[in-house]
Amino acid sequence: MILVESPGLFTTVQDLGRPGFGPMGVSPSGAADAVALRVGNRLVGNSENAAGLEMTLSGGTFVFPEGAFAALAGADFGAALGEAEVSPWTLFRIPPGGKLRTGHTRTGARCYLCIRGGIDVKPFLGSASTHVLSGLGGLEGRALRKGDVLRIGNLAATEPRPEGAALPVFLPRKTLRVTDAPQSGWFSEASRSIFYSSAFRVTEEANRMGLRLEGPAIAAPAGGNMVTEGVALGAVQIPAGGQPIILFVEQQTTGGYPKIASVIAADMSSVGQLRPRDEIRFERVDLTTARALLREQEEAIRAIH
């Protein structure tokens, strides 16, 4: 059992999401930094898809009446167990009655608390992930509140790693690698040049649905008549004002704005660590490179056991 003494700024239950319901307009949701959640689950000996707590910018305080094996992964939220500081990317034991405190982020946007056994909530369409927009999944479809009680599940798959073992840290990138999107060719050479040579700042309107950026305006394509179509996770839309929007895990499944590029799968977890006011850039790669980068990342994750 986990008692939520304080929830933090915005903490939700997340697993790896519910792909497959696009025909109903339901986006997969799931952890914003899926790499961190997967690694955290591996540390505590869970299946990778077990549900953990996704904390955003500022974390909560949690009490464990029966104790637990736990790991923090993702950004460093300055966690402490009792008086002892706890580093991210390590496994630790919480004694019965132990209290885990997390604070403001020192690095990226999101920190995951993974508990051996996983968080047990009623699945919606096969997943524990909270879909905030529709108020579905997770704990009553919402962010955690003070006084919430969470059950610990039985999704442990293997033995946990030795406590405190040193682990590779997956560092989020600020230069996001992208491939072409269906309307890339609609944009002028000048517009694309601006897109690839400029820095963009993440605005306050950055959440699980999407991240609005600000920077030099990208001129909307001339004469393009967009018909609403399915949009990819990581698609970079350019609406009329010319300020890009990256579609994220709780994305709308279809859209009517032209897309100039699409963030590669291997860099989606970096998007999940972007904070308002972060400065980012885009780097174009081809599909072969994108695939190689994804394989490389996958091997690094699977090396943790």
Place this chain on the structure above:
Amino acid sequence: MAGLTARFQPASDQSLLISFAQRVSALASLRVRRLLRLLETNPLPGVVNLHPGYCSVLVRFDALVTRHGDVEASLRRHLENLDDVRLPEPRDVEIPVCYGGEFGIDLGEVAGMHGMTPAQVAAGHSSVVYTVDFLGFAPGFGYLSGLPDELATPRLPVPRRSVPAGSVGIAGSQTGVYPFATAGGWRLIGRTPVAMFRPDQEPMSLLAIGDRVRFRPISAAEFAG
């Protein structure tokens, strides 16, 4: 289906967009529905999600399992069987709507833009049978075609940050109902008390692709139920 070609484009490093046309047409929409049906009954290896649109389907796959070229080759084989796909019989769905007032805050403006009275807009909107071309945007949001030409109205220049759940809107020649309170740029002419997405029911979405939809005007008293 001779004379209709499909176009394949990578939409990201883990998705492929197959388009049947660059403009909305009943034929392209039919092909989308048939392909979706085929992919749901005969799933392709590595394909994890499908996002239908008016003229296209975005096919999301696991890039560790398959790649664009292989997915395209499988889809091309599916296309050969497209004519044989039997679609389920369309259902008739009636959606009660309270037009105007606090429920449809743009109704007056829409009427003004067309030189009509609000009552005429409501009567026109509820006089025809619409088709659900596809579901997208948000859970249970159906894109409906069949809006009478004289009611076609451009989107708001600046989308609203929040539109109440159940709002019935018009955007260009499309109409639809917002299942959840979301941001939105469609012009709001009314609201339904009916839940468009019901996680505790089967099917969850009130609307399904291909359904025939009719709007029935109701009073504010009936809305309050």
